Amino acid sequence: MRRRWILVVPVAVLVTALLAGVATWTRSGGMERDLAARAQTALFEAGLPTGDVRFDGRDATLSGFPPDQALRALEIVQKVDGVRAAKVNGDVTPVAPSSTTAPPAPTTTTTTSPPPTTSTTAPPPTDKAGVQAEIDRMLTEAPIAFEPDTAKLTPDGEQAARSVAIALAKAPAGFRYRVTGHVARGPGGERAALKLSRDRARAVARILTANGLAAGRVTYRGLGDTRPATGGEEDRRVEITVV
Secondary structure, eight states: OOOHHHHHHHHHHHHHHHHHHHHHHHHHHHHHHHHHHHHHHHHHHHOSSSSSEEEEEEEEEEEEOOHHHHHHHHHHTTTTTTTTTTEEOOOOOOOOOOOOOOOOOOOOOTTTOOOOOOOOOOOOOOHHHHHHHHHHHHHHHSSOOOTTTTSSSSHHHHHHHHHHHHHHSSOOTTOEEEEEEEEOTTTTHHHHHHHHHHHHHHHHHHHHHHHHHOOEEEEEEEOOOOOSSSSSGGGGGEEEOOO
């Protein structure tokens, strides 16, 4: 009788572990199917139904998108609630800043024209201090702005974040960046301020990774209203730091 109990106990433990594994696998599969369905719906509504989205847990892999649509599709999938990270398999056409070429000036003849001069554009910085200075300059000239009390960027704010991403893509590949969100305390108190600051930092981080930076090089955090700048609009800001 004693020997029989010795045999029954390991079998019971094995069956329990097997059932727990099946339950976990089933829940995981259901979550992946749900995320894939919601991602495909978001892509369809955006007019990008041609590609495929597969999930491993909460991480998405996109494939089959035309190169000129891949970055747009990646950005849409990253915004789906529940998605932790996303990447694209295949060719991607990088997003380049828009430029306008001025028409040539009319040719005139004058005897008092100054001698021709030459100018050169300084190469992008390659040290951390130089890259940080360039980030600070860009954010001072064009801060990353959001719609009031939301994590949705304004059109100018989104363009500012894209411009920073393009500049950082030219920096040394070993550099990493941290996006930090700050807000002023509102009616919701400290908890609401912390959540809003984190959501805004995450929105900017997604734009950086959608425009040339690997996801592993970008982290984000929100500090709520714990580090005010001047007590004015500067309290509502997003900082990008070379780490």
